[in-house]
Amino acid sequence: MANSKHAHLRYNILDYCFRNKAFTFNQLLEYVNDKIAEIYSGEGIEIRTLRADLKVFRDKENGFGAPLPEKVRILQYSDTNFSIAQQPLLEYEQYLIDASQQLLERFENHPKYDKLAEALIKFQDEEDSNRDSSKILFYDQNEEYKGIKYLKPLYLAIQKKQVLQIKFKGFKDATYKTFEFHPHILKQYNRRWFVFGYNKTAQRWQHSIPLDERLINFNILEDVEYEDSQNDWDAFFRTMVGVRRTSVEVEKVVLKFYHGREDYFKTKPFIPDFDEFFEEDKQDQVWFMAIINPELIQQILSYGQDVEVIQPEELKLKLKEHSKTMDSFYKE
Numbered sequence: 001m002a003n004s005k006h007a008h009l010r011y012n013i014l015d016y017c018f019r020n021k022a023f024t025f026n027q028l029l030e031y032v033n034d035k036i037a038e039i040y041s042g043e044g045i046e047i048r049t050l051r052a053d054l055k056v057f058r059d060k061e062n063g064f065g066a067p068l069p070e071k072v073r074i075l076q077y078s079d080t081n082f083s084i085a086q087q088p089l090l091e092y093e094q095y096l097i098d099a100s101q102q103l104l105e106r107f108e109n110h111p112k113y114d115k116l117a118e119a120l121i122k123f124q125d126e127e128d129s130n131r132d133s134s135k136i137l138f139y140d141q142n143e144e145y146k147g148i149k150y151l152k153p154l155y156l157a158i159q160k161k162q163v164l165q166i167k168f169k170g171f172k173d174a175t176y177k178t179f180e181f182h183p184h185i186l187k188q189y190n191r192r193w194f195v196f197g198y199n200k201t202a203q204r205w206q207h208s209i210p211l212d213e214r215l216i217n218f219n220i221l222e223d224v225e226y227e228d229s230q231n232d233w234d235a236f237f238r239t240m241v242g243v244r245r246t247s248v249e250v251e252k253v254v255l256k257f258y259h260g261r262e263d264y265f266k267t268k269p270f271i272p273d274f275d276e277f278f279e280e281d282k283q284d285q286v287w288f289m290a291i292i293n294p295e296l297i298q299q300i301l302s303y304g305q306d307v308e309v310i311q312p313e314e315l316k317l318k319l320k321e322h323s324k325t326m327d328s329f330y331k332e
Contacts, residue, residue, distance in 0.1 A: 006036055008093075010045065010053055011064075015084045018057075018068060018077045025050070028075055039156060057084070062091065140191065147193055147211030151186065153218075154195050154211070158183045161226040167216040168209060176216055181207070184229040187243060189295070194243045198227050206231065208243050241270050242295025253296075254287045254310035261306040262286060270299040285310065297322065 013035045017023055023031060033044035056063040058070065064087050067078040089097065104117045125137040157164060164183060169176035179201035187194050192210060199207035209215055239250045257265060262284050266276075274288040290296055292315050300307055300315075301322060309316045 019080050022074045022076050150211045163221040163224040163226050164218045165221050166218045182227045185233050189243050239290050241299055244293050246293045247291045250289050251312045253290050256285045256308045256310050258306045
């Protein structure tokens, strides 16, 4: 087995290089060490570790069986469509997954580990289905979503308080925009990730960027002072559905449900803080404090004819406009 420290990080770096670049051995060693140092400052690998990694990549029985020719000056896949991500887990990788699951069993009654346990189960199910076992889990996911590749680099940029130069092109933009961005937090909504931070070029705090094809790329700006956020992000999102804060005014929203749909809302609310009414004649109603934004309207519309907005008047008018527009679609 190759040097296990940073092994999976090294394998991903090497896989990327073999698919997208053309390096000599020494150039590859320098590149891998630079990438490791970006995450683990001052650390790297020696020549013998890289040689051992190359053996793991080429090994068809106990490795990845990669199409990486031997005795050539330039190290590159002969089939650039190959990726180790498409290959089954190595034996010791499967051991680590199994060991992680067993470790989590000790904490199965602690809610802190619920999401991690769920992620491991999903991963294990994918691996089992790849080995001709029956698939058990079918979970909601966005098959076309490509933005997940930005998640870890942005997480590390926030962790290290790094300033970024962003290239972004909106769906209707003729060309891309470039701006200085200080990332602060990441938020997921509707199977898509967003990064919030300070757009210094536009002097805009709480600026959000979707992690999808609109985000062309980003680079780290060296020697630029990072401006941290003083925002209470938990409070920021508790009165907002989604990611667009189109208003700063928080209003009391009252919804009345029909056909027993209030029970569905109560088991899966689209805003975390809501209350029920004590009055007997209002058992089918809920209320919460929120800003009025497009995502709130979309969530209410998802209940169709089974919900009515009681207040505020502004929200009632917006739903009325939507209803009129939808009605016009189906007139003969």
